[in-house]
Amino acid sequence: MSILETLRVYRFHYFMMLPGLLLAGLFVFYPILAAIFYAMHEWSGFTAKKVFNGFDNFLILFQDPIFWNAFGRSIVFLIGTVPLQMTISLALAMILNMQLLKLSTVFRTMIFLPVVTPVAVIGIIWTFLLSPFNGPVNSLLLDIGLVSQPIDFLGSTNSVMPSVIGVYVWKWLGITMIYWLAALQTVPDDVYDAARLDNCKGYRLAFYVILPIIKPFLLAILLISSVAALNVFPLIMSMTNGGPFFSSEVMEIFIYRTAFATDDGSIPQLGYAAAAGVLFGAVLLGLTALKGHSTLRDRKTTPGSDA
Template sequence: MHLLHILHRHRFAYLMLLPGLILSGMFVFYPIFAAVFYAMQDWSGFNADIKFVGFQNFVDLFRDPIFWNAFGRSIYFLAGTVPAQLVLSLMLAMVLNNQLLKLSNLFRTMVFLPVVTPVAVIGIVWTFLLSPFNGPINGLLLDIGLIARPIDFLGSSDTVMPSVIGVYVWKWLGITLIYWLAALQTVPEDVYDAARLDNCKGLRLVVLVVLPIIMPFAVAITLITMVSALNVFPLIMSMTNGGPFFGSEVMEIFIYRTAFASDDGTIPRLGYAAAAGVLFGLMILGLTILQSLATRMARRRAEGVA
């Protein structure tokens, strides 16, 4: 009765929450439970022949070298994009945060423009720019004598991942720049004045003065960037479709190809792909939990220093 009384008393608040709860149930909670359910089924997704196999799909995944190759490429992509994106955006943020710099807002806008450009457009344009057949980048490298013949950036397994990593960093550099600029706004101006009196400049200023102050923000920015780098499906699909010869097939491409777009003549395996999706989701969940714990620890340490 007490619970009913509380519900009746706050009925308008719960009524306002109801649309959000319905949408969350339809597009968040139901897909999660459905993915776990299908991960325990042997099902192609195209017929009514569905068979419960328990954890067999997960056992098969751990024995699948193609799965581990895709997992390794996701880690490789993560290791290639996150440090470059963080360092470059922090350097730009330190420059653009200077109030004496003219046209800083214009430069910020220019860096941020790729962020709001559709991923499909970015992928198609860069595929043309990196083409070995009359591509502008190859033409420039040939003209200045850095290469003797065109490089097939997206057609070679040796260059495809570095090329995609470079495009990804270029596209999303602006969003990380905004994060750093927001963090730098919390550093008092008198801290910079005191550092100048002690002749602390450049890298020493960043390492010894700025980073300790914004460490809670730095931890959050790092882990947000890591989680974002694992969601690269649209860019790789528009640029390479996972090729050449699975050379750029990360986890998301593996899940998609296994579930819907098998190119080797085999029947799609929706249950197997769902199991891979569950493992990939647990990986992202682990990074999210790590973000929460690391941010809390960094905040407590900053408060202790203060």
């Protein structure tokens, strides 16, 4: 069937897609195109005049150590959060999936609560919890004798990233757990019955029976979590503002600071920030494409799928 023929036959379906396409155009495609346009200009945002400078902003970015450090920190954040988040949430999901556990609904709700709490609220509350001045975490550590001096979790360049990573994992654990729980629902009851008959339980049931079955979900959850871990602007802004001394400045904070929150009275660099945004967006797009590819591959390899 030719494209024109397809359009004619499915015209009602395409017509129904128009509102969504319009919204996507306004809020997704237009900003992407605008960012690429601005990335090729030297522009402060204050003046009407934009000076076209081709790929200069990208070339300067490649030589900017602050940019690469921020990029590196985003990767560190990704590596620090995703495996931890996936492992803990998988363990919790397996425990809470046990039908014999009577309070599983209560625990699920409790673990999920931070997910629905606004990020900025979480950030501010954890700032108080981790405070070295009367913060409950430090009080506990002092009381049990683990430390002799309060730890400045968010004020030390060594501890700030692990602290923010910890809060992030805690905050988003619930959503990953829900993904895993959904995956576990696909394990047929017969499998559990068979395992029980064979006296297979505990870690053997988990590693040799359940995990192989839910393995196809692993890549999808990994990629969803990875993309999420690169979008941490509100948490870091509310907890550290990227500091101290750049030590928690991830890519999004770098872009924001360059575009809007310049220090020292210097002019904003919207073009330069847009170039950084385009590069960072390309990385995210790459991850998303990888996810699409993995989903497609799974469909092809899953028995009974259309492919």
